[in-house]
Amino acid sequence: MGDLPPSTLPIRHLCSNPRCCRPDHLAVGTAKENAHDTVKAGRHRTRREPFAHRKARALAMRNAGGQIEQIAARYGVSLSTAHRAIRGRTWADLPGAREARSSKLTEDCVRAIRKSDEPNKVLAERYGVTASNIHAVRKRASWKHVI
Numbered sequence: 001m002g003d004l005p006p007s008t009l010p011i012r013h014l015c016s017n018p019r020c021c022r023p024d025h026l027a028v029g030t031a032k033e034n035a036h037d038t039v040k041a042g043r044h045r046t047r048r049e050p051f052a053h054r055k056a057r058a059l060a061m062r063n064a065g066g067q068i069e070q071i072a073a074r075y076g077v078s079l080s081t082a083h084r085a086i087r088g089r090t091w092a093d094l095p096g097a098r099e100a101r102s103s104k105l106t107e108d109c110v111r112a113i114r115k116s117d118e119p120n121k122v123l124a125e126r127y128g129v130t131a132s133n134i135h136a137v138r139k140r141a142s143w144k145h146v147i
Helices: 031-040 051-063 068-075 079-087 107-115 120-127 131-138
Strands: 011-013 026-028
Touching: 011 031, 051 068, 051 079, 068 079, 107 120, 107 131, 120 131
Parallel strands: none
Antiparallel strands: 011 026
16 A cells, blocks of 8 residues: 555545545545546536526416426426425515415314314314324324414
8 A cells, every 4th residue: 555645635536436435546636636526527516596597487487387397397496496486485575376285174173173082083084184184283283373
């Protein structure tokens, strides 16, 4: 084995795998060479898109028709990013947020569930939700605002 390089110089991963420790895949280099390797391997993070562009894209996604999957593909964003923008979970100040899927339960249902002595499974079938939803309502893990 050879001597270790000075700790001031970075170790370059020539195979573009940061976990690799094969000696023939490693080389000592400068910070500039290491940065060049990162860009060449496609692992370089670029600056974020300007705020105004992201805001305009969110508004465009809200105004676009079609399914969320299609919108995400059209605008080059993840499904979760498209979903949050379209439903108004992000960019809440922008107009046109689509209504989120409404709950199967109402406040009156929640009050009745909390008063009932029936098992969770029975109530779940009656209200068209899961037994774990009923449990969460009874323990006030959900619908906390209902008295």
